[in-house]
Amino acid sequence: MTLCLVRTGRSRDVASFERLFVYFGPRIRSYMLKRALDGPLAEELMQETMMMVWRKASMFDPQRGNASAWVFTLARNVMIDNLRKAKRPQFDPNDPAFVPDAPEPPDSHFEQDESAKRMRQALSTLPKEQAELLHMSFFEDISHSMIAEKTNLPLGTVKSRIRAAFSKLRSTLGEER
Amino acid sequence: MSQINHHISDALLLEYAAGSLEEGWSLAVATHLALCPDCRKRLTLMEATGGALMEDIEPERAPDAEKASWESMLRRLKAEPVEQPVSEPDTAQTLAVNDQAVPEPLRSYIGGSLDNVGWRRAGIGAAQYRIPVEGDINVRLLRVGPGRPLPEHGHGGRELTLILHGCYHCDDEAFGPGDFSEEDEDTVHEPVVTPDGECICLIVTDAPLKFRSRIMRAFQPLLGI
Numbered sequence: 001m002t003l004c005l006v007r008t009g010r011s012r013d014v015a016s017f018e019r020l021f022v023y024f025g026p027r028i029r030s031y032m033l034k035r036a037l038d039g040p041l042a043e044e045l046m047q048e049t050m051m052m053v054w055r056k057a058s059m060f061d062p063q064r065g066n067a068s069a070w071v072f073t074l075a076r077n078v079m080i081d082n083l084r085k086a087k088r089p090q091f092d093p094n095d096p097a098f099v100p101d102a103p104e105p106p107d108s109h110f111e112q113d114e115s116a117k118r119m120r121q122a123l124s125t126l127p128k129e130q131a132e133l134l135h136m137s138f139f140e141d142i143s144h145s146m147i148a149e150k151t152n153l154p155l156g157t158v159k160s161r162i163r164a165a166f167s168k169l170r171s172t173l174g175e176e177r
Numbered sequence: 178m179s180q181i182n183h184h185i186s187d188a189l190l191l192e193y194a195a196g197s198l199e200e201g202w203s204l205a206v207a208t209h210l211a212l213c214p215d216c217r218k219r220l221t222l223m224e225a226t227g228g229a230l231m232e233d234i235e236p237e238r239a240p241d242a243e244k245a246s247w248e249s250m251l252r253r254l255k256a257e258p259v260e261q262p263v264s265e266p267d268t269a270q271t272l273a274v275n276d277q278a279v280p281e282p283l284r285s286y287i288g289g290s291l292d293n294v295g296w297r298r299a300g301i302g303a304a305q306y307r308i309p310v311e312g313d314i315n316v317r318l319l320r321v322g323p324g325r326p327l328p329e330h331g332h333g334g335r336e337l338t339l340i341l342h343g344c345y346h347c348d349d350e351a352f353g354p355g356d357f358s359e360e361d362e363d364t365v366h367e368p369v370v371t372p373d374g375e376c377i378c379l380i381v382t383d384a385p386l387k388f389r390s391r392i393m394r395a396f397q398p399l400l401g402i
């Protein structure tokens with residue numbers, strides 16, 4: 001998929017874009033459906049997201065992440081604009097006051113080869129209660145205090161499980177810190 | 178920017194990554210992210226997690242419906258003006274070399290540098306500037322003179338602080354430019370600005386602050402904080 005995305009960006013190749021659409025379209029629609037609870041709207045927001053993929057494909061940088069991570073951020077932003085109708089302040093890497101990343105040592109590899117597959121494998125090693133919290137965080141429009149209420153867990157427990165989940169993911173992916 | 182020691186928690190950063198965080202909180206989070214490559218790296222992992230979870234969703238639609246969906250997509254593509262690649266917006270403006278430079282997204286909210294902010298007096302040795310945002314969230318810049326305490330308060334809700342300039346001490350810990358502090362329990366803390374200069378920070382709260390100290394309580398109606 002990463003290759004298709006790169007091709008779509010470089011040569012405006014409709015066949016590559018169709019492959020992206022076939023793969024991501026239904027997944028984006030399901031994501032939107034979970035947050036919108038409205039079929040036709042979910043379809044519309046999926047199409048809007050794929051339009052963004054088409055327009056912005058040339059800005060995708062495979063050194064900085066995999067295709068599904070990138071497509072997810074576009075879907076999320078379409079969701080925020082259209083569903084939550086909220087503003088989402090974002091940092092601007094071209095801003096003169098932005099503090100850029102330090103040059104990466106050549107063997108540090110999270111961005112470079114964190115393939116979607118490795119990411120999914122790492123996720124599958126999480127304890128069930130941690131994985132469920134991540135699901136709720138991404139797919140339901142609720143804050144962590146609302147998750148705490150819904151699951152009858154103290155807020156502190158929700159937070160410590162989230163912390164545990166990401167520290168496990170970081171260590172599974174070989175990025176200890 | 179000097180070394181940053183106090184970062185965004187995983188839980189808060191995840192709310193931002195998932196797109197569930199309101200504008201006011203996001204403003205503090207995103208401005209810290211502009212200053213902090215470490216937290217951006219953690220954000221990248223969270224977005225990859227979101228991507229992987231989205232990929233794991235089992236698609237459920239009939240092939241016919243998918244075909245119709247693609248055809249409608251193709252119609253949109255054809256309606257799209259040819260070759261109009263979206264490039265990064267050009268923000269090649271130059272900022273005055275000035276250690277009070279504030280990064281985006283906060284800079285646009287305050288209309289430039291901290292020097293131009295319309296400060297209003299807020300008690301002795303302190304000034305504030307309110308930043309309007311959506312919802313019931315209170316966002317303001319607070320400017321406190323050298324050696325002075327930040328207004329002391331206990332609170333029921335969440336409170337985020339991002340230091341933009343200067344330093345303060347709080348419970349034996351030092352906080353400097355770029356440092357991020359996050360409270361959401363009923364804590365009482367009393368940050369005190371270091372004697373060498375004033376401190377300017379961005380404070381985001383979801384409940385009116387309740388001042389605890391007797392002196393400050395007397396001022397509270399005047400300050401309108």
Ligand SMILES: [Zn+2]
Pocket residue numbers: 181183184185209213215216217
């Ligand atoms: Zn940080």
